[in-house]
Amino acid sequence: xxxxxxxxxxxxxxxxxEQRFETEVMPxxxxxxxxxxxxxRNPHDAEDLVQETFLKAFRxxxxxxEGTNLLAWLYRIMTNTFINSYRKDQRRPRTETMAxxxxxxxxxxxxxxxxxxxxxxxxDRLGTQxxxxxxxxxxxxxxxxxxxxxxxxxxxxxxxxxxxxPSGTVMxxxxxxxxxxxxxxxxxxxxEVQMS
Numbered sequence: 199x200x201x202x203x204x205x206x207x208x209x210x211x212x213x214x215x216e217q218r219f220e221t222e223v224m225p226x227x228x229x230x231x232x233x234x235x236x237x238x239r240n241p242h243d244a245e246d247l248v249q250e251t252f253l254k255a256f257r258x259x260x261x262x263x264e265g266t267n268l269l270a271w272l273y274r275i276m277t278n279t280f281i282n283s284y285r286k287d288q289r290r291p292r293t294e295t296m297a298x299x300x301x302x303x304x305x306x307x308x309x310x311x312x313x314x315x316x317x318x319x320x321x322d323r324l325g326t327q328x329x330x331x332x333x334x335x336x337x338x339x340x341x342x343x344x345x346x347x348x349x350x351x352x353x354x355x356x357x358x359x360x361x362x363x364p365s366g367t368v369m370x371x372x373x374x375x376x377x378x379x380x381x382x383x384x385x386x387x388x389x390e391v392q393m394s
Contacts, residue, residue, distance in 0.1 A: 219259050223252070226269055229350060230276060236345045237280045239334070247283075251276040270356040273346070277360050332382040340375030347372055 230251060234244035254275050255262075262271055333341060346357045347368075354372075358365045 215259060216256075219256055222268060223255060223259075223272065226272055227252075229269065230272055233273060233345070233350065234276060234280075236341065237277070247276060247280055250279050250283075254279060267356055269350075270352065270359055273350075273352075273356075273360040274362075277362070328386055329383065332379055332386065335382060336375055336378055340371050340378060343368055343371035344375040344379060348376075 227248070230248050231244060234247040234251070235241065238244045238247055251272065255272055258275075262268065333344065336344065342361060343357060346352045346360060347354075352360070354365050354368045357368045361368070363371075
């Protein structure tokens with residue numbers, strides 16, 4: 199096993215650490231908020247989760263291994279924080295719908311439109327909110343995996359680290375989650391076609 203490499207030099211002052219944290223971590227704020235919103239399904243709880251994640255990340259920033267994926271490290275902290283909080287008080291409300299995710303794109307490359315599948319062309323008929331509603335309707339275990347892979351663009355290994363599950367389980371959840379998502383979206387497209 200390799201030794202842990204601290205990202206901060208031992209002589210680094212607190213103000214330099216604060217500057218590094220702000221420079222390196224703060225650009226991920228929007229991505230973390232989107233992920234927190236997926237976990238909590240509530241904007242207020244998502245804000246609290248991101249704030250707690252940033253606080254924990256700052257406190258342990260000197261233990262971040264330079265050369266590893268900073269975003270995956272932050273997601274791991276956020277996921278653990280959410281799980282611990284959920285287990286602690288078992289009060290997470292699940293009634294509010296999620297906010298729109300602005301970076302959610304699904305096969306929108308116009309230059310490749312002729313070779314796109316019938317499935318992706320059918321998705322063009324759906325609005326972003328329809329896709330987000332379908333994603334929101336997935337069971338938590340599938341939704342998290344699909345979100346991290348297809349919205350955030352993380353690799354299987356990174357998702358496995360974040361969710362603390364084996365890579366094989368990630369692949370299984372992605373396969374099943376995408377299949378359920380396809381089925382829901384297909385039903386929505388068919389309903390729209392029948393109505394028009």
